[in-house]
Amino acid sequence: MDSMVFDLDGTLWDSTDTILLAWNSLMKDYKQIKRDITKEDLQSVMGLQVPEIGKKLFPDLNAHERNRFLEESCLVENTFLGEQGGILFDxxxxxxxxxxxxxxxxxxxxxxxxxxxxxxKFHQLEKYFTDYENPGRTGLSKGENIKLIMERNHLTKPVYVGDTEGDRKAAQFAGIPFVYAKYGFGQVNEYDYEIETFDELVKLF
Incomplete structure (x- = not known):
């Protein structure tokens, strides 16, 4: 093994409390949204791309309204998270x-x-990571972005650490082992390795 690629939500941190604050600051302007979004709602969509999140959480909005809300919420989210952060796992x-x-x-x-x-920005952890990627920059799926990171950084034996079935499928697509973070938001039945807590990575590898 020469490297480790991490999912973020449900693997490194829980940002749902801060995201709820950000979204609630916007939702008052969208009367078509019929109910409040809960922390459980957010955790249920962690790992999905932004358009999929919008369809699942805001079925009462038409496509134009949904896209406008998601664009605004992403900007506000980034501001809130940069100033308040999330909760890092132990x-x-x-x-x-x-x-x-x-x-x-x-x-x-x-x-x-x-x-x-x-x-x-908030947690000052950039110094430990070599590179990162997301569909907001590339328009690619998670599996494709993992492969992009591998190609860009000449990785031959990485593992992917994540907490959802989508993470497992992305690792499978990239052809690399999957480490299931059982403490996260998702349920996964097939994996190459599992960890109950984040610090078990040190013992595992």
């Missing part, structure tokens, strides 16, 4: 510091452009 900074001494570390997440940068 020992994330200590573990990535240790792992970065032995492996090159990367992030590939199904998020908008600016989201990973907001994570870096």
């Amino acid at each position: 020992q994330v900074e200590d573990v990535v510091r240790i792992l970065s001494r032995k492996y090159k570390l990367f992030i590939v997440s199904n998020c908008q452009d600016g989201y990973i940068e907001a994570f870096y």
